[in-house]
Amino acid sequence: MRDRFLRACRREPTDVTPVWFMRQAGRYMAEYRALRTKHTLLELCKTPELATEVTLQPLRLGMDAAILFADILLPLEPMGAPFEFAKGEGPVIHSPVRTRADIDRLRVFEPEEGLGYVLDAIRMIRKELDGKTPLIGFAGAPFTIASYLVEGGKSSDYRITKQLMWSDPEAWSTLMGKISEVVRRFLRAQVAAGAQAVQLFDSWVGALSPADYATHVAPHVRHILKDLETTGVPVIHFGTNTGSLLEAQAEAGGTVIGVDWRTPLDQAFARVGQTRAIQGNLDPLLLLAPREVTLARTRDVLRDAGGRVGHIFNLGHGIVPETPVDTVKAVIDLIHSIPREELAAGR
Amino acid sequence: MRDRFLRACRREPTDVTPVWFMRQAGRYMAEYRALRTKHTLLELCKTPELATEVTLQPLRLGMDAAILFADILLPLEPMGAPFEFAKGEGPVIHSPVRTRADIDRLRVFEPEEGLGYVLDAIRMIRKELDGKTPLIGFAGAPFTIASYLVEGGKSSDYRITKQLMWSDPEAWSTLMGKISEVVRRFLRAQVAAGAQAVQLFDSWVGALSPADYATHVAPHVRHILKDLETTGVPVIHFGTNTGSLLEAQAEAGGTVIGVDWRTPLDQAFARVGQTRAIQGNLDPLLLLAPREVTLARTRDVLRDAGGRVGHIFNLGHGIVPETPVDTVKAVIDLIHSIPREELAAGR
Numbered sequence: 154m155r156d157r158f159l160r161a162c163r164r165e166p167t168d169v170t171p172v173w174f175m176r177q178a179g180r181y182m183a184e185y186r187a188l189r190t191k192h193t194l195l196e197l198c199k200t201p202e203l204a205t206e207v208t209l210q211p212l213r214l215g216m217d218a219a220i221l222f223a224d225i226l227l228p229l230e231p232m233g234a235p236f237e238f239a240k241g242e243g244p245v246i247h248s249p250v251r252t253r254a255d256i257d258r259l260r261v262f263e264p265e266e267g268l269g270y271v272l273d274a275i276r277m278i279r280k281e282l283d284g285k286t287p288l289i290g291f292a293g294a295p296f297t298i299a300s301y302l303v304e305g306g307k308s309s310d311y312r313i314t315k316q317l318m319w320s321d322p323e324a325w326s327t328l329m330g331k332i333s334e335v336v337r338r339f340l341r342a343q344v345a346a347g348a349q350a351v352q353l354f355d356s357w358v359g360a361l362s363p364a365d366y367a368t369h370v371a372p373h374v375r376h377i378l379k380d381l382e383t384t385g386v387p388v389i390h391f392g393t394n395t396g397s398l399l400e401a402q403a404e405a406g407g408t409v410i411g412v413d414w415r416t417p418l419d420q421a422f423a424r425v426g427q428t429r430a431i432q433g434n435l436d437p438l439l440l441l442a443p444r445e446v447t448l449a450r451t452r453d454v455l456r457d458a459g460g461r462v463g464h465i466f467n468l469g470h471g472i473v474p475e476t477p478v479d480t481v482k483a484v485i486d487l488i489h490s491i492p493r494e495e496l497a498a499g500r
Numbered sequence: 501m502r503d504r505f506l507r508a509c510r511r512e513p514t515d516v517t518p519v520w521f522m523r524q525a526g527r528y529m530a531e532y533r534a535l536r537t538k539h540t541l542l543e544l545c546k547t548p549e550l551a552t553e554v555t556l557q558p559l560r561l562g563m564d565a566a567i568l569f570a571d572i573l574l575p576l577e578p579m580g581a582p583f584e585f586a587k588g589e590g591p592v593i594h595s596p597v598r599t600r601a602d603i604d605r606l607r608v609f610e611p612e613e614g615l616g617y618v619l620d621a622i623r624m625i626r627k628e629l630d631g632k633t634p635l636i637g638f639a640g641a642p643f644t645i646a647s648y649l650v651e652g653g654k655s656s657d658y659r660i661t662k663q664l665m666w667s668d669p670e671a672w673s674t675l676m677g678k679i680s681e682v683v684r685r686f687l688r689a690q691v692a693a694g695a696q697a698v699q700l701f702d703s704w705v706g707a708l709s710p711a712d713y714a715t716h717v718a719p720h721v722r723h724i725l726k727d728l729e730t731t732g733v734p735v736i737h738f739g740t741n742t743g744s745l746l747e748a749q750a751e752a753g754g755t756v757i758g759v760d761w762r763t764p765l766d767q768a769f770a771r772v773g774q775t776r777a778i779q780g781n782l783d784p785l786l787l788l789a790p791r792e793v794t795l796a797r798t799r800d801v802l803r804d805a806g807g808r809v810g811h812i813f814n815l816g817h818g819i820v821p822e823t824p825v826d827t828v829k830a831v832i833d834l835i836h837s838i839p840r841e842e843l844a845a846g847r
Contacts, residue, residue, distance in 0.1 A: 309656075310820075311785075312785055312788070312820070315783070315785045315786075315788075315789075316785070316788055319786065319789035319790065319793045320789060320793070359741075359762070361762075362761040362762060362764075362783060363762070363764055364797075364800065365783075394706075394741060394743075394762075396741075396743025396744040396762070397743040397762040397763050397764070397767075414709040415706070415708075415709060415710070415741075415743070415744040415745075416744050417709075417710055417711075417744070420744075436662070436709060436712075438658075438659055438662045438663070439662075439666065441659070442662075442663065442666035442667060443666065443667050446666045446667070450711075473657075473659070
């Protein structure tokens with residue numbers, strides 16, 4: 154088995170730096186676009202055979218891990234908050250959750266009932282991977298999911314979410330508690346179904362001040378991550394724009410802390426401490442730059458990580474659809490061509 | 501004269517903490533909305549009498565400084581890149597600047613010719629203020645202006661801007677050099693016309709990695725700020741999402757460093773060092789929270805600043821239109837009710 158990724162999660166030495174990419178199964182690949190002409194995104198997610206096919210598509214490029222093809226909003230439907238992906242607008246939640254009554258109506262469900270299709274996909278993918286490449290499961294983190302539920306979609310400033318948080322902290326805590334319990338059960342079920350690592354996506358948490366994070370978010374994240382520790386499976390705790398939250402985020406938990414391109418990796422390792430692995434952090438838009446720039450900046454990320462045990466190469470956020478496939482391949486090949494010991498010697 | 505603001509810029513002790521708000525003249529005030537039923541935003545900017553009226557409107561709430569009513573995009577028209585504010589969409593630049601030829605066509609103009617109306621407004625406002633309240637002038641910083649020019653409006657990821665920066669660093673440098681020279685001349689002209697301090701708004705620079713900031717942005721900001729030092733007027737160097745850029749931003753210059761709510765002020769003072777004042781940093785959306793929350797969080801900002809000389813209270817970004825006027829007044833009154841010595845003693 155290609156075990157670099159899992160070894161790095163556990164901070165064990167590896168031959169070279171392991172690499173995977175957020176949204177590595179997606180629209181930048183012709184095979185994926187071809188499938189999307191026949192199926193909606195939600196159809197792909199809800200049909201285990203198709204989710205399996207899409208999950209496996211990018212692996213020919215040489216990533217050290219597969220990541221389940223799914224969407225962080227899938228739990229919304231079984232919670233009682235259906236949504237759709239509106240053309241060019243991103244997700245639209247039909248009835249945003251804004252009042253105490255809305256929150257009370259949200260259901261905490263059993264994953265095998267509400268999201269059985271995801272767990273079926275995991276079982277099918279594991280079978281297909283046949284132990285050759287590890288599989289990462291994932292879920293959205295409570296704040297990020299709450300922001301979609303409350304705003305009714307993507308927001309630029311999370312205004313309604315913050316207003317709920319500040320004006321009715323009890324209702325907010327109930328909402329976050331329900332989401333956390335859904336996420337906790339879902340991630341445990343993913344592990345039970347075969348996920349060998351999981352990532353918690355707190356993509357939008359960087360909109361908060363450290364004080365709001367500590368009071369209104371961290372306790373809920375801790376609830377999930379503390380419980381997942383007992384599974385023995387590594388958990389990647391990811392966020393963007395977390396330059397001021399890194400210590401608090403690490404304190405809330407996670408085997409691996411994922412950072413974006415704003416936080417240089419030498420600083421991330423220093424701030425988070427030697428007890429966690431660090432994942433990151435090439436700006437995804439650098440995959441659209443001229444090839445020599447992309448590769449030079451890839452080398453810079455490796456240099457900043459300095460061959461430390463526990464570095465997992467990734468982007469700072471998801472691959473964008475315009476990314477050339479052969480650039481992705483070239484980046485992976487470059488990363489795999491440099492022994493970790495050589496990077497460590499250069500530090 | 502109400503001199504707290506200027507004293508704090510120079511890191512001299514003040515009785516209480518000075519306060520002003522970004523976008524303090526704006527849609528949250530009924531007087532402003534009344535004027536906007538008769539005039540477009542650009543008409544207000546381009547008519548010195550109206551710009552003066554709007555600039556003075558909020559001062560009844562007790563701010564320690566007035567800020568010129570204008571827009572960071574005003575220099576675009578005399579540079580040869582006209583734009584309009586499209587209903588509900590923000591600014592739209594008719595012909596985005598994306599090629600070497602586009603950049604070569606941009607004009608570096610004399611402010612008295614291209615933006616004489618802004619300078620007239622400054623002279624008129626100073627006369628009206630009659631030395632009672634200091635006047636802050638401002639301009640957009642090169643990266644932030646470049647992002648509008650290249651993208652053709654507001655962007656969520658600055659993709660085209662970054663692609664230009666990475667794919668043709670020479671063209672990028674020419675573009676940034678032209679904008680910097682326009683901004684340098686414009687800010688010097690504002691000081692000559694009577695601005696007693698100026699703020700450089702690098703609102704969107706937090707989208708960049710520290711490496712990109714150092715290579716592609718900082719030298720141009722330094723060009724402006726170095727030159728402004730010779731005027732003797734304080735310069736506020738502001739950005740949002742700058743948690744990872746603070747030291748580099750301070751190194752590029754500025755008498756005062758402006759930070760958003762993501763960077764606690766005690767950390768900002770520690771990281772920037774004792775040679776600069778610090779401005780910030782209440783989340784502007786906290787002005788929409790219940791009154792007791794707004795005031796408690798205002799006290800938290802003051803506590804984090806700890807009565808250090810050189811703290812100027814402000815929001816982390818501009819006031820939003822939905823802000824209740826009496827909340828703004830209550831925040832100002834609270835800030836003015838606490839002696840700085842008392843805050844310092846509590847540290």
